[in-house]
Amino acid sequence: MSMVYTPRILLPETYAQTPLYNVGKALANVLCKNTTLISLVLMGNYLASEGGKAIADALYKNTTLTSLNLQTNDLGKEGGKTIADALYKNTTLNL
Template identity: 50%
Template sequence: EGAKSLADALKVNQTLTTLDLAGNEISDEGAILLADALKVNQTLTTLDLQHNQISDEGAKSLADALKVNQTLTTLDLQYNQISAEGAKSLADALKVNQTLTTLDLAGNEISDEGAILLADALKVNQ
């Protein structure tokens, strides 16, 4: 419910540039709601979602948002539950996103496979 309220506010907010939600257990459900907001928000530049029990489903939704969002420069997803599948979604987004400059995935389980996919995406990310 809290994540939904925040997401709804982000859809219309025109001033907030940084949102730190670290350690709030928002899970995939909250990540999906926030991702929907990121698709229309035009002011947020930094989103901290570390330690939030976000798995591949949430990562995929955030990745979909990154494909259209043109303002977010920093996304912190440290210490969630993202595997190679989620890394693949994020890698696909990085191929088209031109504004994100910092993506922190420390403490996840992306494995060698996920790391390779991200590395390949960075080769084409301009």
């Protein structure tokens, strides 16, 4: 049996009623150590401001991710700003 390798993660929309910032924090931890993941789709997972900040912190350290979708995550003003600042510094994401 052969293994199939894909450097992409798609986390489908959860339509959560409560923020999933712990998911954002867990994924941020993975992104900090990541050496193979190139695409991450987190659209519609209600990561909220805290999850957005955690992802932003990881983007400063991550050097392999080239595609990131955070659409419809209710990041708020503060979370959005931290993501924007991280995107400005991150040189591997294709914008």
